Amino acid sequence: xxxxxxxxxxxxxxxxxxxxxxxxxxxxxxxxxxxxxxxxxxxxxxxxxxxxxxxxxxxxxxxxxxxxxxxxxxxxxxxxxxxxxxxxxxxxxxxxxxxxxxxxxxxxxxxxxxxxxxxxxxxxxxxxxxx
Amino acid sequence: xxxxxxxxxxxxxxxxxxxxxxxxxxxxxxxxxxxxxxxxxxxxxxxxxxxxxxxxxxxxxxxxxxxxxxxxxxxxxxxxxxxxxxxxxxxxxxxxxxxxxxxxxxxxxxxxxxxxxxxxxxxxxxxxxxx
Numbered sequence: 052x053x054x055x056x057x058x059x060x061x062x063x064x065x066x067x068x069x070x071x072x073x074x075x076x077x078x079x080x081x082x083x084x085x086x087x088x089x090x091x092x093x094x095x096x097x098x099x100x101x102x103x104x105x106x107x108x109x110x111x112x113x114x115x116x117x118x119x120x121x122x123x124x125x126x127x128x129x130x131x132x133x134x135x136x137x138x139x140x141x142x143x144x145x146x147x148x149x150x151x152x153x154x155x156x157x158x159x160x161x162x163x164x165x166x167x168x169x170x171x172x173x174x175x176x177x178x179x180x181x182x
Numbered sequence: 183x184x185x186x187x188x189x190x191x192x193x194x195x196x197x198x199x200x201x202x203x204x205x206x207x208x209x210x211x212x213x214x215x216x217x218x219x220x221x222x223x224x225x226x227x228x229x230x231x232x233x234x235x236x237x238x239x240x241x242x243x244x245x246x247x248x249x250x251x252x253x254x255x256x257x258x259x260x261x262x263x264x265x266x267x268x269x270x271x272x273x274x275x276x277x278x279x280x281x282x283x284x285x286x287x288x289x290x291x292x293x294x295x296x297x298x299x300x301x302x303x304x305x306x307x308x309x310x311x312x313x
Contacts, residue, residue, distance in 0.1 A: 057244060057262050077242065077265045084238045084267065084291040086217065107215045111208065111242075111287060113188060131188050134208045136215065156242060158289060160215040 057113060058090040058156075069172050070097025070146075077156065087159045093117065098146020098178060101170035106161025110135045110145065117153035118178075119145045126181055129153070139164065144173045188244060189221040189287075198300050200309075201228025201277075208287065218290045224248065229277020229309060232301035237292025241266045241276065248284035249309075250276045257312055260284070270295065275304045 061075025071094040078088045085106075090113070091099075098118065110119070110129070117129035122142040129135065129145075137143055139161070147153035159167070192206025202225040209219045216237075221244070222230075229249065241250070241260070248260035253273040260266065260276075268274055270292070278284035290298070 059263070078240055078267055080267050080269070083269045084240060086240070086289070086291050088240065088242075088265075088289075109209055109215060109217070109219065111219075132190070134219075136209055136211050138211070138214045156287070158217070158219075160217050 058154075060092050061090065064091075067100045067102065067169050068097060069100070069178075070094055072097045072099070072146075081162055085160070085162050087162055088156065090154060090156050093145075093147035093153045095147050095151055096149050096178075098144055098173050100172050101142055101144050103140050103142045103168050103170075104137070104159055105139055105166075105168075106159065106164035107139045107141075108137045109158045109160065110137070111156040111158075113154040113156060115153035116148040116151035117145060117155065118148055119143065120173075120177075129155070142170065146173070146178075149179075189285075191223050192221065195222075198231045198233065199228060200231070200303050201225055203228045203230070203277075212293055216291070216293050218293055219287065221285060221287050224276075224278035224284045226278050226282055227280050229275055229304050231303050232273055232275050234271050234273045234299050234301075235268070235290050236270055236297075236299075237290065237295035238270045238272075239268045240289045240291065241268070242287040242289075244285040244287060246284035247279040247282035248276060248286065249279055250274065251304075251308075260286070273301065277304070277309075280310075 243264040
């Protein structure tokens with residue numbers, strides 16, 4: 052089995068993902084910092100649903116090969132060391148490539164602006180649309 | 183030479199550090215997210231000055247062996263996978279152990295609460311005081 056070499060893999064996500072993904076919360080105090088942070092491990096081919104964060108989200112890529120799409124833009128490839136700033140209210144999804152696991156830290160910023168909004172699943176057609 | 187295997191090492195820090203340390207900024211937009219984030223590489227024996235953040239700071243330990251002291255508490259040992267939440271206005275310092283390099287991501291949260299306050303250098307006596 053694949054696993055992250057730095058952070059624990061955490062629990063299998065039960066909603067808002069297509070395929071297998073695991074989430075481990077990294078911080079506990081959302082009140083003092085106004086952020087939430089976690090590590091996500093995506094099995095090859097897995098991805099989360101289209102969603103948006105009122106306060107934005109930052110991804111710090113730790114290992115593997117990932118994909119990110121912000122609504123209206125082409126799919127972007129991610130690798131270890133890449134850092135992505137997803138601005139407030141931008142609808143997007145992220146996940147692994149079809150063949151490789153992908154691990155990122157995520158920081159949801161300005162939590163006080165409100166909770167994540169989840170939309171529908173990323174279809175296979177959307178996931179493989181590299182035009 | 184040692185280096186991080188995930189993120190770039192960045193530029194050598196020119197102030198507020200004892201010994202050699204390198205800082206690479208990881209995010210650019212402080213306005214949208216209200217955070218600043220960076221990777222810091224501490225050479226063995228190096229550490230930053232006593233300081234505090236009005237909005238708090240989170241450290242995500244990536245590699246090596248580190249030390250952290252929050253004012254009035256014992257020195258804490260850090261390793262890859264450890265995550266530390268340093269609350270608002272808590273005076274503290276962090277750095278490498280005497281023998282090992284240390285790399286962490288740092289996220290300074292709630293930047294809008296104001297800039298970091300820097301105090302004096304951590305003396306050799308403080309750095310080695312493991313009581």
